Amino acid sequence: MDGKHFANLDEFYPYYLSQHANRLCRRMHFIGSSSALASVVQFADSGNPWWLLFALVSGYGCAWIGHYLFEKNRPATFGHPFLSFVSDWKMYWQMLTGKLTW
Numbered sequence: 001m002d003g004k005h006f007a008n009l010d011e012f013y014p015y016y017l018s019q020h021a022n023r024l025c026r027r028m029h030f031i032g033s034s035s036a037l038a039s040v041v042q043f044a045d046s047g048n049p050w051w052l053l054f055a056l057v058s059g060y061g062c063a064w065i066g067h068y069l070f071e072k073n074r075p076a077t078f079g080h081p082f083l084s085f086v087s088d089w090k091m092y093w094q095m096l097t098g099k100l101t102w
Contacts, residue, residue: 004079009086016087017100019076025066026095026102032062033092063088 006012020026036059043051060077067075077084094100 006080006083009083009090012080012083013087013090016076016084017091019067019073020071020091022066022071023101024069025071026091026100028062028066028070029088030092030095030102032059032066033088035059035062 004015006015020029036055039051039055039058043049043055063077064075067073075084076087091100095102
């Protein structure tokens with residue numbers, strides 16, 4: 001854990017973005033989040049719970065690969081799981097809408 005304390009998402013999000021400065025890391029997050037969304041849709045269509053497992057593995061797997069290979073840091077989710085989860089989707093939306101480069 002990084003030992004930092006954040007009172008809310010507004011305090012945490014700038015830190016979160018600082019941990020995703022590498023564009024390839026952000027791209028891995030985008031790919032992983034997109035794959036996770038597609039897997040949840042597949043689950044809703046098929047009812048097969050394996051799709052939920054695949055959503056977790058692909059989402060976090062891609063993100064963590066991005067951190068270890070490109071960003072060279074430890075994923076923020078290890079120290080701040082909830083804030084990181086919410087921030088990842090905020091970052092995803094900002095990349096999707098062009099407010100953040102990916």
